[in-house]
């Protein structure tokens with residue numbers, strides 16, 4: 001049946017001719033929505049006219065995580081800068097510099113024998129950086145047999161510094177030929193002149209200077225034991241090299257220290273120990289792990305395994321960027337939730353979303369949370385949270401609003417997938433509570449994933465709190481929620497499914513109420529005033545008397561509202577939009593409805609194996625510290641090595 005569904009998905013996509021030239025995004029490499037040419041063109045036009053998605057061919061979507069788009073030209077979008085002591089450089093003049101176009105350089109300095117080469121070899125292995133040793137380039141050059149090569153050989157033998165233009169042109173050539181943009185340059189600049197010339201000639205300022213600090217006698221012992229046949233590893237030259245280091249190289253370090261760019265590492269320890277420390281040095285080798293960007297005027301930080309592409313969404317909480325996970329080459333959407341502890345509700349909402357997404361991870365109709373991390377300040381001091389999701393192309397709200405014709409098959413496929421995802425949630429004891437078209441993300445094969453679990457809950461919960469916090473879109477709210485009944489459970493999601501289903505059929509919201517009274521009136525006009533028995537079952541006195549005061553509406557004929565829909569579709573809709581939550585179809589009943597027979601396959605509609613529970617949600621009023629600890633715990637589940645990498649001993653405080 002999974003195969004059958006895939007075929008249906010493909011057939012749906014194939015129902016329309018794909019829009020040539022509009023289907024794929026140039027920078028995201030082929031992501032597209034294959035609902036068809038008219039959707040493509042229509043969406044593009046709609047967004048162009050509303051000044052959204054100004055980056056042209058991406059107009060198909062990328063409303064990741066159900067968010068609004070960033071109405072900002074790409075030139076003001078995403079500018080890569082490097083993290084050095086938490087400072088973010090200002091964007092280069094003249095517009096966007098994509099992450100990959102800016103060279104990032106780390107200088108590695110230290111006396112001869114301090115272990116620069118040894119540490120660089122390991123950093124390169126872990127981070128995939130390109131390592132150049134100025135000394136190695138010079139030694140290769142001296143073998144060229146040219147007069148300049150001979151001069152270099154003589155100078156090295158004497159421990160002298162080779163003229164800047166020779167070393168810099170070797171470095172420049174090596175960088176150009178590498179095709180890379182992130183370099184570790186070891187043993188350079190040797191003096192202030194080297195430094196000034198390099199910055200002038202290449203326009204590159206180092207992001208960071210790693211300084212391996214080691215006592216002279218230790219370095220001397222190491223060099224004498226190095227045994228690599230170097231002409232300068234003899235006591236006489238070693239002493240000269242130390243002097244050159246002190247006289248000429250230390251001023252370079254002083255310069256960079258003033259700029260806050262030096263990470264000083266105690267190198268008089270076993271190599272293994274030094275290596276472990278390097279990445280934890282404040283503002284230090286963290287550079288190797290973190291990149292900072294300016295996105296829409298604020299800082300966006302991520303581990304350097306992610307290559308940012310562009311901003312794709314903006315919401316009340318912050319920004320979403322498309323990125324590539326360079327470990328997998330997978331495109332992802334990274335959402336920054338800024339300053340989450342300034343508002344207790346936001347903090348709880350974030351924790352809840354993370355916990356639920358991790359609990360239901362892996363179901364094909366629920367968005368996958370791939371990663372979770374703090375900014376480079378680490379687990380002890382973070383205020384922002386970054387969530388990495390699989391990237392999707394658009395959402396159902398965008399599709400419904402577009403002129404794309406939607407057949408009953410389309411609607412079936414969307415409703416089926418929504419129910420399939422919802423079955424997993426409900427069997428895991430999770431009620432979404434905020435289902436609406438913009439929270440249903442779609443990709444190019446019409447695959448649907450439920451997102452935005454900020455209001456989702458374990459079914460059994462503190463009712464008062466829920467009522468107080470309930471701020472979701474009114475239009476999809478079940479009557480029992482509107483009437484503040486205590487019985488909030490899975491049926492509220494089923495009501496929302498009915499509303500979404502109707503919106504797919506009618507291409508507009510069925511119950512776009514302006515306020516509570518209007519909302520209830522709209523509902524009753526369509527489904528009829530509740531019966532006396534239904535009213536009697538409403539626990540709240542106030543709600544009962546309000547219902548009793550309402551004018552009487554007979555039950556309308558749903559078919560009238562959706563003349564093109566099949567009788568079976570109407571039957572399912574009727575049974576979802578049922579006033580009494582006890583009589584409303586459950587998710588499993590809805591999946592078994594004849595209208596979905598072509599797609600239904602109980603053996604491929606998994607139930608969640610474990611009920612969801614959250615330690616924080618079990619507490620009526622978790623403190624901010626408890627919520628923070630919960631988020632730290634989740635971050636460490638996604639990144640177990642984090643306690644070593646960021647923030648030092650990162651056990652929850």
Ligand SMILES: Nc1ncnc2c1ncn2[C@@H]1O[C@H](COP(=O)(O)OP(=O)(O)O)[C@@H](O)[C@H]1O
Pocket residue numbers: 110111112113114115116117118119222223225226227267268269270271272274
């Ligand atoms: N932390 C360390 N403890 C002991 N020996 C080391 C350490 N780091 C490097 N060495 C050894 O010292 C010598 C010099 O190290 P190297 O990395 O070549 O120094 P540099 O590149 O700074 O001149 C090498 O033989 C290396 O194996």
Ligand SMILES: O=c1ccn([C@@H]2O[C@H](COP(=O)(O)OP(=O)(O)O)[C@@H](O)[C@H]2O)c(=O)[nH]1
Pocket residue numbers: 110111112113133134135136138155156157159160161162163167186187188189190194232241
């Ligand atoms: O930018 C550089 C780097 C190296 N050297 C020369 O190359 C020698 C060896 O440098 P390397 O970094 O290979 O070894 P270290 O002296 O740090 O052990 C130095 O003494 C200098 O003579 C130089 O002139 N300019």
